[in-house]
Amino acid sequence: xxxxxLLAMQLASPDSMSVYNGRRNELSVRIxxxxxxxxxxxxxxxxxxxxxxxxTGFSQFSPSDGLxxxxxxxxxxxxxxxxxxxxxxxxxxxxxxxxxxxxRDRIFAxxxxxxxxxxxxxxxxxxxxxxxxxxxxxxxxxxxxxxxGQTGIFGGGAVSRDPTNLNPDxxxxxxxxxxxxxxxxxxxxxxxxxxxxxxxxQTWGFNVVRxxxxxxxxxxWAPARQSSASFLAQSGxxxxxxxxxxxxxxxxxxxxxxxxxxxxxxxxxxxxxRDPQVGGNVRWGITNNLTLxxxxxxxxxxxxxxxxxxxFDPRQ
Numbered sequence: 198x199x200x201x202x203l204l205a206m207q208l209a210s211p212d213s214m215s216v217y218n219g220r221r222n223e224l225s226v227r228i229x230x231x232x233x234x235x236x237x238x239x240x241x242x243x244x245x246x247x248x249x250x251x252x253t254g255f256s257q258f259s260p261s262d263g264l265x266x267x268x269x270x271x272x273x274x275x276x277x278x279x280x281x282x283x284x285x286x287x288x289x290x291x292x293x294x295x296x297x298x299x300x301r302d303r304i305f306a307x308x309x310x311x312x313x314x315x316x317x318x319x320x321x322x323x324x325x326x327x328x329x330x331x332x333x334x335x336x337x338x339x340x341x342x343x344x345x346g347q348t349g350i351f352g353g354g355a356v357s358r359d360p361t362n363l364n365p366d367x368x369x370x371x372x373x374x375x376x377x378x379x380x381x382x383x384x385x386x387x388x389x390x391x392x393x394x395x396x397x398x399q400t401w402g403f404n405v406v407r408x409x410x411x412x413x414x415x416x417x418w419a420p421a422r423q424s425s426a427s428f429l430a431q432s433g434x435x436x437x438x439x440x441x442x443x444x445x446x447x448x449x450x451x452x453x454x455x456x457x458x459x460x461x462x463x464x465x466x467x468x469x470x471r472d473p474q475v476g477g478n479v480r481w482g483i484t485n486n487l488t489l490x491x492x493x494x495x496x497x498x499x500x501x502x503x504x505x506x507x508x509f510d511p512r513q
């Protein structure tokens with residue numbers, strides 16, 4: 198435990214950093230708002246990180262809940278007017294760090310960090326951002342339906358948590374690196390990737406989970422019991438978030454559909470080209486929790502009521 202303390206002392210003094218220990222039930226976190234920005238490079242050496250709030254005192258959730266975490270984890274948190282930032286130091290003294298350059302949403306076999314933000318503070322739903330030690334991303338939405346106990350947050354081992362829907366892809370930045378003490382990850386989540394309440398001062402449910410591959414352990418900052426009916430309801434809180442701005446949230450997806458019809462004739466196949474069809478989709482975030490989705494001249498080729506179509510490439 199000496200190495201984590203030495204590193205923390207190098208970056209900040211107790212007077213400049215608020216520390217929240219999950220083992221002591223210090224679960225109401227008020228993080229600083231800084232007019233700053235950092236380069237997401239996996240190195241927590243900028244001045245802003247020395248002014249962040251620090252989360253320590255993780256507890257084991259799986260396989261045995263309630264125990265102190267075997268490996269130490271520190272999470273630094275602060276926010277700017279447009280984004281929230283997380284810096285993770287994961288100390289590993291008992292085994293090798295598992296990390297690969299995997300595809301997005303395919304980091305299940307790696308060590309990973311999972312950030313759960315319940316922006317509506319209802320204890321039932323959360324947006325989940327996940328990274329492995331190299332910063333490879335996975336993400337999704339978690340809505341508790343009482344089906345816990347079958348699959349984990351990644352669809353892996355059997356634990357008392359509802360699975361995360363990995364279909365949504367959110368825009369956020371992450372970068373990580375392996376260090377001599379374990380690994381370090383830097384994450385920036387823009388507020389435009391989140392939906393949240395319209396209140397002037399925000400309170401969000403919040404938790405951080407660490408999955409360790411060599412031991413099979415899962416640790417969480419906010420202590421959680423597997424016997425509880427809800428994992429999210431046992432989360433901590435991010436309080437006092439003020440003057441946050443999403444900016445313009447607008448996604449445009451133009452589409453161009455071309456079509457060629459073919460029919461057999463006496464002298465071979467006869468092909469007729471149809472005029473291309475232009476269309477598109479638009480998604481506009483009008484407010485913090487109201488989104489307009491529209492489509493112009495949609496392509497209905499993939500809906501169930503359309504006539505069946507077979508894709509064929511003669512080169513194959």
